[in-house]
Amino acid sequence: MFTAKSASTLAFKSISRTFSSSAARSSKVLAILYKGGDAAKQEPRLLGTVENQLGIRSWLESQGHEFVVSDDKEGPNSDFQKHIEDAEVLITTPFHPGYLTRDMIAKAKNLKVCVTAGVGSDHIDLNAAVEKGIQVLEVTGSNVTSVAEQVVMTMLTLVRNYTPAHEMIARGDWQVSEVARNAFDLEGKVIGTIGAGRIGYRVLQRVLPFEPKELLYYDYQSLPKDAEQSVNARRVEDLKDFVSQCDVITINAPLHEGTKGLINAELLKHFKKGAWLINTARGAICDVDAVAEALKTGQLRGYGGDVWNVQPAPKDHVWRSMKNSLGGGNAMTPHYSGTTLDAQARYAQGTKDILETYFFGKAQKPADIIVGVGKYESSSYGKR
Numbered sequence: 001m002f003t004a005k006s007a008s009t010l011a012f013k014s015i016s017r018t019f020s021s022s023a024a025r026s027s028k029v030l031a032i033l034y035k036g037g038d039a040a041k042q043e044p045r046l047l048g049t050v051e052n053q054l055g056i057r058s059w060l061e062s063q064g065h066e067f068v069v070s071d072d073k074e075g076p077n078s079d080f081q082k083h084i085e086d087a088e089v090l091i092t093t094p095f096h097p098g099y100l101t102r103d104m105i106a107k108a109k110n111l112k113v114c115v116t117a118g119v120g121s122d123h124i125d126l127n128a129a130v131e132k133g134i135q136v137l138e139v140t141g142s143n144v145t146s147v148a149e150q151v152v153m154t155m156l157t158l159v160r161n162y163t164p165a166h167e168m169i170a171r172g173d174w175q176v177s178e179v180a181r182n183a184f185d186l187e188g189k190v191i192g193t194i195g196a197g198r199i200g201y202r203v204l205q206r207v208l209p210f211e212p213k214e215l216l217y218y219d220y221q222s223l224p225k226d227a228e229q230s231v232n233a234r235r236v237e238d239l240k241d242f243v244s245q246c247d248v249i250t251i252n253a254p255l256h257e258g259t260k261g262l263i264n265a266e267l268l269k270h271f272k273k274g275a276w277l278i279n280t281a282r283g284a285i286c287d288v289d290a291v292a293e294a295l296k297t298g299q300l301r302g303y304g305g306d307v308w309n310v311q312p313a314p315k316d317h318v319w320r321s322m323k324n325s326l327g328g329g330n331a332m333t334p335h336y337s338g339t340t341l342d343a344q345a346r347y348a349q350g351t352k353d354i355l356e357t358y359f360f361g362k363a364q365k366p367a368d369i370i371v372g373v374g375k376y377e378s379s380s381y382g383k384r
């Protein structure tokens with residue numbers, strides 16, 4: 001733990017309401033970040049780590065604030081539990097989520113604002129934050145291109161059966177038919193996104209040059225006509241109908257009550273047999289066992305992504321080792337798609353901007369506000 005007390009879009013989906021807030025002169029800011037180890041010591045651009053502290057310690061301290069940084073987030077004796085009691089500002093990251101539960105919110109006597117260094121605030125009990133008047137802000141858009149690129153990469157990795165081909169080479173073998181038997185082209189496939197927001201739309205833009213048979217999307221609302229036309233995408237309003245038409249599905253919706261367990265054994269039955277599923281949104285949108293089973297039976301040919309229902313994922317998590325019947329179909333990684341060094345620079349700067357705006361009592365950027373004082377401001381979490 002590091003602690004010190006100093007002396008002192010998609011533009012077309014933006015939200016219009018703004019508000020301002022004011023803070024005490026000297027505030028306690030708590031950040032729950034991941035441990036970067038040697039990598040973070042050697043690479044200062046790993047800003048999202050405990051070691052490099054989003055690059056904001058000296059700035060915060062020069063303003064007279066106390067800054068506590070730790071990766072210790074689990075259990076009743078964790079730094080998170082201890083410091084949440086009197087922190088005014090909480091900074092968390094989706095990559096090492098500090099789960100701010102309703103119980104913790106009840107204990108957080110002084111908490112006014114939560115800032116997600118990145119995108120995705122489902123690790124915070126948003127309903128409890130609304131009730132307690134705690135604002136929840138995120139650095140909207142900061143890593144959406146990073147994730148969209150990863151989605152396209154994961155699609156290609158799965159569809160082209162890349163990982164088994166690479167593993168074959170690494171172990172010294174050479175048997176082309178063994179890997180070609182499960183390799184396909186992205187060209188000519190029906191590709192669909194669940195959620196056509198900032199990331200989902202960027203994925204559609206990026207896969208268009210691969211000449212898919214069709215691009216589909218499933219979302220609460222239609223894209224604006226010009227946006228829809230520029231990627232030549234068609235909205236399908238019924239989820240079962242949507243999944244039954246897609247060869248490749250990518251999930252790009254937030255985790256909330258309406259998306260938790262959305263991809264379950266029942267829905268998987270409606271998928272095209274042998275479809276590929278990519279989830280870089282949130283692990284809990286998919287039922288862990290149902291996905292593993294679908295891969296085993298061939299209902300899914302592949303599953304890939306970087307998000308897990310619990311993070312860090314336990315060593316024996318079935319998604320680490322699951323395979324299709326031909327020994328491939330797994331493109332899982334740790335949660336890192338939205339934390340490239342480019343993304344870290346953007347969300348570290350965005351976090352600082354949000355804090356500065358808060359401390360000076362100015363209005364936050366509307367698109368960054370998930371929960372305002374006592375009210376949801378973003379529709380993305382299923383509230384409208």
Ligand code: NAP
Binds near residue numbers: 009010141147221336
């Ligand atoms: P966004 O711009 O808010 O887009 C999310 C879209 O999902 C919105 O269009 C929203 O619709 C839609 N949606 C919400 N619930 C839905 C449902 N039940 N079915 C279909 N669509 C639904 O957010 P984003 O920037 O694209 O990010 C999306 C998610 O990606 C984040 O919430 C986060 O969980 C994840 N993410 C992951 C990483 C990573 O490193 N792996 C990084 C960044 C983000 P409305 O706007 O109409 O409500």
